Amino acid sequence: MAKELTSRKEDYSQWYNDLVIKSGLADYSAVRGCMVIKPYGYALWENIRDQLDKMFKETGHVNAYFPLFVPKSLFEAEEKNAEGFAKECAVVTHYRLKNNPDKPGKLMVDPEAKLEEELVVRPTSEAIIWNTYKDWIQSYRDLPLLINQWANVVRWEMRTRLFLRTAEFLWQEGHTAHATSAEAVEETVKMVNVYADFVEQFMAVPVVIGVKTESERFAGAEDTYCIEALMQDGKALQAGTSHFLGQNFAKAFDVQFLNKENKKEFVWATSWGVSTRLIGALIMAHSDDEGLVLPPRLAPIQVVIVPVYKGPDSKPVIDDKAAVFIKQLKALGISVKFDDNDNNRPGWKFAEYELKGVPVRIAMGLRDIENNTVEVARRDTKEKKIYSMDGLAEAIVLLLEDIQTNIYSQAKLYRDEHITNADQWDEFVKLLDEKTGFIAAHWDGTAETEEKIKEASKATIRCIPLNNKQEEGKCILTGKPSSQRVLFARAY
């Protein structure tokens, strides 16, 4: 099982797929391009969601919920946004089925139940939300409006991959309205930083915060800020985006407010989102040949206790002792699983919880009870140590923190080693092929050059890092003058 995962260098996609399925996070479903998130995967998502939700509330946001369906006329109101998503929309055209007269027992779409106006299944909710905000905003006193929604969206992609790109996915989308441009920009930057903090501190994945180029920008946005992470195969992954929407949606939906001078103005908007793709980022940033490596702060199971029975009399003795630690650990807020399943032997369980990425495993048998010890194994380094039972719970808390820090350091080391400067085209291509990762190179700032580089190398500009160092240089492709390096990479 786990051994089959070792081929990931040769075929990373296959390895990733197998890992997601075997570790019990998710599986493909009967619906093309859609996945079933299994209980273990959903528990991970709930932990991600709960922490983000807390951070949103700490920054003044509240939750609401808007409809799944967007009438086509609303959807097309903001033209750039509509155009950007048009190719991947699922559309509801009918509202009823009926018995098929030609095929008994089968159903058909009732042609008489055609909707007068088609409904677009939301690929994103700007349209329906701004149409609603129009009625909520009259005065500057109604601003800022800081709302987040937890929802599912549908994007009918050509090619899908578990967690990274599914036809339907879960996400949150924040949609805010402000009285001034400066305040909206501030919100946009604030939220991309919230994402960066979350991903680094909780997912233990280092990110680059930056701004997208015009061609990579969200459809309908004036500016798109993003966090970019690096996966273990050297490809980049956009892990979250925050958009400054200017007055585009306000104008499209006529959302105006009266300012203090009693003058009408269009509001300024932002939107920002992260999705279940974060789970894909988590998997590809930390996992190894034995399976997942989950960060303690998000792991659904932080500690697993595996009893090692010997003879029928040992079970009550070991179970009683384990119960003491389970109680202590739970009192410290740690999620513990006690696996006393008799079907599987300890060795099987060790491998299974490694596959599932449980950060800490405690093995406890009669030998330990005699010695007042337990065997503690950490998932990140696979190191095993004998711990005294005295003060065990407190020691585990420290160990979990150490694992969290360590996997972040490991990922950061890898990421930092994979940001490489390139000044010549040949070098640029060679680095992409052989070393992989981010390549920092000069670019003349034009969309034409960006497109040519993409065609020639399959690398895109992931972002222009925030607070980027300014330096004179020449464009990697055209040799034209440039004032800063931007980050290129091949990406998911």
Place this chain on the structure above:
RNA sequence: CGGGAUGUAGCGUAGCCCGGUUAUCGCGCCUGGUUUGGGACCAGGAGGUCGCAAGUUCGAAUCUUGCCAUCCCGACCA
């Protein structure tokens, strides 16, 4: 939508080229027992429209045609 591949039990598969008894093997599952410090063992058992449809044939998992589905590589994208 182009290129490649694959569909046989819950999962992974053999058989197909060269048609022929009751479709192979492993994992998993059920019952009973023995076990348990790195993926246990014994005994018994359940589980199949061989992707779908048509054709060829005395006979099709196997040959022919059509269709469907899925995966991988592109184009597209969070």
